[in-house]
Amino acid sequence: MSTSDSDVNSKGDYQAIDTTPISLLQTVLEHGRVWEDLAAQYGVTNPDPPWKITLEATCDLLAGDSCVKSYKEVVPGSCALPSLERRADEDDLADTIYEDVPFPERQLMALAHTMIKRGLIEEGELKCRMLQVEQRLNSG
Amino acid sequence: MSDHDHSHKPAPMVDEVSDFEILEMAVRELAIDKGLFSQEDHRVWTEYVHTLGPVPAARLVAKAWLDPEYKKLAAADGVEASKAVGVDWVTSPPTQFGTPSDYCNLRVLEDTPKLKHVVVCSLCSCYPRPILGQSPEWYRTPNYRRRLVRWPRQVLSEFGLQLPPEVEVRVADSNQKTRYIVMPVRPEGTEGWTEDQLTEIVTRDCLIGVAVPKPGITSNAKRPIRKAIHPVQHDHDH
Numbered sequence: 001m002s003t004s005d006s007d008v009n010s011k012g013d014y015q016a017i018d019t020t021p022i023s024l025l026q027t028v029l030e031h032g033r034v035w036e037d038l039a040a041q042y043g044v045t046n047p048d049p050p051w052k053i054t055l056e057a058t059c060d061l062l063a064g065d066s067c068v069k070s071y072k073e074v075v076p077g078s079c080a081l082p083s084l085e086r087r088a089d090e091d092d093l094a095d096t097i098y099e100d101v102p103f104p105e106r107q108l109m110a111l112a113h114t115m116i117k118r119g120l121i122e123e124g125e126l127k128c129r130m131l132q133v134e135q136r137l138n139s140g
Numbered sequence: 141m142s143d144h145d146h147s148h149k150p151a152p153m154v155d156e157v158s159d160f161e162i163l164e165m166a167v168r169e170l171a172i173d174k175g176l177f178s179q180e181d182h183r184v185w186t187e188y189v190h191t192l193g194p195v196p197a198a199r200l201v202a203k204a205w206l207d208p209e210y211k212k213l214a215a216a217d218g219v220e221a222s223k224a225v226g227v228d229w230v231t232s233p234p235t236q237f238g239t240p241s242d243y244c245n246l247r248v249l250e251d252t253p254k255l256k257h258v259v260v261c262s263l264c265s266c267y268p269r270p271i272l273g274q275s276p277e278w279y280r281t282p283n284y285r286r287r288l289v290r291w292p293r294q295v296l297s298e299f300g301l302q303l304p305p306e307v308e309v310r311v312a313d314s315n316q317k318t319r320y321i322v323m324p325v326r327p328e329g330t331e332g333w334t335e336d337q338l339t340e341i342v343t344r345d346c347l348i349g350v351a352v353p354k355p356g357i358t359s360n361a362k363r364p365i366r367k368a369i370h371p372v373q374h375d376h377d378h
Binding site (some may be wrong): 032038060073084085109112126 | 277
């Protein structure tokens with residue numbers, strides 16, 4: 001019934017995540033209001049923000065079928081971000097720079113951090129897209 | 141004209157956009173733009189995830205308590221037994237983006253008065269989502285994952301589950317191929333209960349194994365998240 005904790009390390013090319021803070025994400029941390037505060041202020045009883053489900057789906061789709069394979073069996077390039085790699089990164093980030101961030105905001109910050117540091121997206125383009133999204137959501 | 145009743149008070153809503161909401165949407169849209177996945181795949185998968193929850197697993201246990209033949213089936217073939225509660229591990233998840241058949245290995249771990257099972261994923265957070273929904277936050281934490289396999293009795297006692305020494309504790313470590321749920325012992329005081337009544341007391345925590353069902357208890361206890369005082373280093377750091 002057991003798996004080895006060293007599975008993620010058994011593939012020699014795994015590189016631990018760079019935990020150096022990312023300026024854009026630090027800004028989100030400074031200005032963003034977490035769900036537990038918003039829910040308390042507005043009297044909402046749902047324990048999770050509406051975006052938690054879509055975040056989970058994003059993680060699942062980036063992982064492809066790697067969530068059902070041993071890390072050794074994941075063919076490089078077969079998915080954007082193997083699930084074990086993402087979760088190992090999230091553990092490292094949750095232990096360090098996102099230690100005080102509540103869940104699921106912590107999962108979101110870790111995913112964005114991983115995607116930037118592993119080259120899936122660039123910080124600059126994420127900043128531009130966030131501005132566009134903000135304008136869209138706050139319009140009307 | 142609308143025949144909707146507008147006299148009732150609407151449920152409270154959060155009336156502001158947070159930077160976290162914006163970040164989630166921006167990350168997703170960029171991933172779609174870059175072809176990492178499609179918008180349609182995301183929509184289909186999100187709809188599927190919305191349908192998931194712990195009720196099918198709870199019903200599986202309740203049915204097994206009431207039907208000895210079904211109980212044998214559940215213990216022998218969890219995937220087949222899942223069909224009776226509306227979960228087909230092969231066809232229920234959307235397959236457009238490759239949920240392969242080896243995902244489909246559910247084991248139902250039967251407790252006895254002398255044996256208590258509890259489930260973990262020591263490596264990440266593997267969880268039987270098709271039948272149990274999303275994992276709780278504490279299940280994902282390194283604190284739970286690493287300490288449960290070392291000191292299961294201590295961790296269970298922190299959940300309020302004190303087990304006498306004569307009860308063996310068995311930890312099932314989920315992995316990419318196999319997912320687990322626990323079938324607890326049917327509690328006293330439930331004689332003559334219907335399947336629906338029994339289903340209500342089999343909470344998510346009972347199905348993970350950190351709680352046992354009790355008449356009158358139909359929700360999970362709120363549990364503070366704690367960090368390890370002396371965190372164990374990740375193996376990939378070594």
